[in-house]
Amino acid sequence: MATGRDVAQLAGTSTAVVSYVFNNGPRNVSPATRERVLAAAAELNYRPNALARALSFGRTSTIGLIVPDIANPYFGELARALEDAAMERGELLLIGDSSLDPERERRHIAAFVERRVDSVVMVSLLDEPDFAAFEQASIPVIALHPIADDAPAASLTIDYELAARAAAAHLVAHDFDSIGLLNGPAHSVGAGQHRRGFLAAMAEAGRELRHDERNSGTSRADASAVSLRWLAEPERPRAITCATDEQAYGVLHAAYLLGLRVPQDLAVIGFDGTEHSEYAVPPLTTVRQPIRAIAARAIELVAEAAAEPADGADFTRVRELAGHELIVRASCGCAEG
Amino acid sequence: MATGRDVAQLAGTSTAVVSYVFNNGPRNVSPATRERVLAAAAELNYRPNALARALSFGRTSTIGLIVPDIANPYFGELARALEDAAMERGELLLIGDSSLDPERERRHIAAFVERRVDSVVMVSLLDEPDFAAFEQASIPVIALHPIADDAPAASLTIDYELAARAAAAHLVAHDFDSIGLLNGPAHSVGAGQHRRGFLAAMAEAGRELRHDERNSGTSRADASAVSLRWLAEPERPRAITCATDEQAYGVLHAAYLLGLRVPQDLAVIGFDGTEHSEYAVPPLTTVRQPIRAIAARAIELVAEAAAEPADGADFTRVRELAGHELIVRASCGCAEG
DNA sequence: CTGAAAGCGCTTACAG
DNA sequence: CTGAAAGCGCTTACAG
Numbered sequence: 001m002a003t004g005r006d007v008a009q010l011a012g013t014s015t016a017v018v019s020y021v022f023n024n025g026p027r028n029v030s031p032a033t034r035e036r037v038l039a040a041a042a043e044l045n046y047r048p049n050a051l052a053r054a055l056s057f058g059r060t061s062t063i064g065l066i067v068p069d070i071a072n073p074y075f076g077e078l079a080r081a082l083e084d085a086a087m088e089r090g091e092l093l094l095i096g097d098s099s100l101d102p103e104r105e106r107r108h109i110a111a112f113v114e115r116r117v118d119s120v121v122m123v124s125l126l127d128e129p130d131f132a133a134f135e136q137a138s139i140p141v142i143a144l145h146p147i148a149d150d151a152p153a154a155s156l157t158i159d160y161e162l163a164a165r166a167a168a169a170h171l172v173a174h175d176f177d178s179i180g181l182l183n184g185p186a187h188s189v190g191a192g193q194h195r196r197g198f199l200a201a202m203a204e205a206g207r208e209l210r211h212d213e214r215n216s217g218t219s220r221a222d223a224s225a226v227s228l229r230w231l232a233e234p235e236r237p238r239a240i241t242c243a244t245d246e247q248a249y250g251v252l253h254a255a256y257l258l259g260l261r262v263p264q265d266l267a268v269i270g271f272d273g274t275e276h277s278e279y280a281v282p283p284l285t286t287v288r289q290p291i292r293a294i295a296a297r298a299i300e301l302v303a304e305a306a307a308e309p310a311d312g313a314d315f316t317r318v319r320e321l322a323g324h325e326l327i328v329r330a331s332c333g334c335a336e337g
Numbered sequence: 338m339a340t341g342r343d344v345a346q347l348a349g350t351s352t353a354v355v356s357y358v359f360n361n362g363p364r365n366v367s368p369a370t371r372e373r374v375l376a377a378a379a380e381l382n383y384r385p386n387a388l389a390r391a392l393s394f395g396r397t398s399t400i401g402l403i404v405p406d407i408a409n410p411y412f413g414e415l416a417r418a419l420e421d422a423a424m425e426r427g428e429l430l431l432i433g434d435s436s437l438d439p440e441r442e443r444r445h446i447a448a449f450v451e452r453r454v455d456s457v458v459m460v461s462l463l464d465e466p467d468f469a470a471f472e473q474a475s476i477p478v479i480a481l482h483p484i485a486d487d488a489p490a491a492s493l494t495i496d497y498e499l500a501a502r503a504a505a506a507h508l509v510a511h512d513f514d515s516i517g518l519l520n521g522p523a524h525s526v527g528a529g530q531h532r533r534g535f536l537a538a539m540a541e542a543g544r545e546l547r548h549d550e551r552n553s554g555t556s557r558a559d560a561s562a563v564s565l566r567w568l569a570e571p572e573r574p575r576a577i578t579c580a581t582d583e584q585a586y587g588v589l590h591a592a593y594l595l596g597l598r599v600p601q602d603l604a605v606i607g608f609d610g611t612e613h614s615e616y617a618v619p620p621l622t623t624v625r626q627p628i629r630a631i632a633a634r635a636i637e638l639v640a641e642a643a644a645e646p647a648d649g650a651d652f653t654r655v656r657e658l659a660g661h662e663l664i665v666r667a668s669c670g671c672a673e674g
Numbered sequence: 675c676t677g678a679a680a681g682c683g684c685t686t687a688c689a690g
Numbered sequence: 691c692t693g694a695a696a697g698c699g700c701t702t703a704c705a706g
Contacts, residue, residue, distance in 0.1 A: 001474050003699055014677045019701055026702075030675060045473040050451040051388045051397070052699035056682045060388070070432075071417050071612070076408035080434055087441075092448050095407075095432040097417055104424075111429050114387040136382040137338050220616040253616040275408070279557040279590040281618040340683055351693045356685055363686075367691060389683035393698045 002044035010040035070097035081295035140305035154318035164197030180237030223250025239267035263333030339381035407434035418632035477642035491655035501534030517574030560587025576604035600670030
């Protein structure tokens with residue numbers, strides 16, 4: 001592949017000028033030589049080597065993204081929104097998929113540090129992700145979920161407890177007398193938030209109410225298997241609110257297999273609110289996360305932090321909250337009121 | 338961030354030795370100095386700079402992936418399978434999402450060339466993707482869809498025509514008398530393959546049969562909108578076979594909105610066969626692509642090509658076919674025979 | 675406006 | 691077994 005030297009030679013100038021032309025600076029180039037350089041570059045199919053550029057420039061113009069599960073459409077949508085926001089700033093988004101495997105997450109962290117990404121957006125599998133490698137490399141990180149107050153990273157997230165409460169309260173308001181929570185893994189931080197929100201709504205009901213919690217992984221397969229057992233019990237819930245849309249799809253599938261009609265026999269609410277939720281059968285009532293707003297703000301924060309390394313300490317104090325929205329559709333049977 | 342020089346200084350040795358230690362070669366290092374280097378590296382949190390390494394080594398240990406739409410679970414699953422295969426070979430997979438936008442695809446191609454990925458796996462939005470930039474940079478590319486015979490890339494793909502015929506033939510065999518094809522954009526190469534397979538099955542039916550084709554984008558939203566109009570017509574089909582699972586989900590949604598029961602009033606078949614298809618309501622009959630096998634083979638081919646640049650000409654002649662499999666579930670009403 | 679040269683952080687023949 | 695030095699392909703003060 002042609003190098004800047006080759007171009008300089010063909011254009012009868014120096015590599016410095018080639019660089020000035022391709023970067024529009026930092027020095028001016030006369031129109032005539034600029035023409036010659038461009039012509040030579042075109043003839044040789046010259047593509048600047050981004051590795052060499054980054055090595056001497058000190059920035060890679062690259063943002064790393066780590067997601068737990070790219071096959072989950074929520075993270076697919078999130079990745080797309082982040083890439084849109086990154087591209088607008090001329091940054092490339094590198095996507096690392098942890099495949100629900102903590103070891104994978106660790107490897108992506110290492111790979112991003114070694115490749116010197118300018119900054120990182122992270123959705124960790126772990127309750128206490130290990131930010132140490134990024135911290136040592138002075139790479140700013142923003143987590144899109146709650147993190148410890150003293151964690152060396154920023155965070156931007158909805159208030160899961162409040163959002164979970166809103167979903168459960170919706171079911172309470174519509175007089176269901178037996179409400180279930182299909183939560184994530186029982187001891188995770190995220191499950192604790194959903195549980196607290198759910199229980200708060202139950203406590204506020206002001207009437208007798210049976211309620212119950214079950215736990216499953218985030219996959220449809222797992223959620224379906226758990227729901228199949230749950231819904232076969234004599235005391236099965238009349239309504240179920242879930243910690244993710246994926247789990248809600250599993251509930252819908254289990255209900256189908258058992259011949260339960262949704263919403264007539266079972267009301268269902270999801271959580272996350274991807275575009276796909278509108279096309280579920282029946283369309284899914286869900287709590288929508290403002291994915292595009294979160295993505296745009298996350299990239300903005302992280303790009304600023306990368307540009308002003310001096311403010312690193314301030315950046316790791318950032319704890320921003322985004323709003324959520326309950327979208328009422330057919331799956332909970334309350335769409336008309 | 339600490340450099341190899343810092344480590345060498347602290348360990349009282351040279352940068353060459355640091356490199357030998359971290360790469361296990363190409364020269365031996367005495368156990369004593371190796372210890373000292375490792376200790377110094379640990380103390381300084383040394384992480385080799387992959388950019389500098391790649392620049393001098395001439396390889397980035399990186400494979401680029403371009404997909405049309407990462408929010409489509411099929412490509413999510415594909416990306417995951419490819420990353421698994423890449424990691425097994427110690428390569429990092431960089432994922433570029435074209436967001437159904439050809440301009441985006443072009444930018445990813447440019448970014449991959451500039452970053453000097455060792456090779457590329459590509460699912461293009463376009464019928465005739467532009468491989469020129471990769472060819473000029475001598476970067477081997479494998480497309481996971483059919484490409485022109487003289488295209489400067491390898492390809493590995495199922496036989497879409499055969500697979501589409503199998504799906505349609507299944508409906509023919511089960512005596513549906515009015516069968517529709519919900520195809521992709523009418524004039525694309527892919528739509529042509531689905532159409533030929535579909536029409537072949539119709540021709541082989543050996544009886545009177547109404548059939549019809551409609552076209553939609555790959556999104557659920559678009560497929561649902563098109564289906565809504567189609568299924569409201571008096572001559573609506575009794576069965577629909579689709580070019581993608583995403584479109585089939587759109588059909589299921591439209592049927593739901595119109596109060597049509599699947600499969601009693603309308604049989605539906607998808608195409609691609611992601612894990613999610615099993616959890617549709619009702620579970621989706623679909624043509625499964627062997628995603629993991631395709632991913633493993635694609636990475637194998639591309640890694641070999643990158644290792645032996647001499648065989649570049651041979652590599653671009655590779656046109657491999659993978660098998661497909663019809664998975665019969667409830668959505669076509671034929672699950673019991 | 676332009677060129678010669680140092681430097682980014684590695685790897686690897688070349689000497690010893 | 692180890693060190694000094696050249697080179698990978700850029701960018702950018704430093705001179706002119």
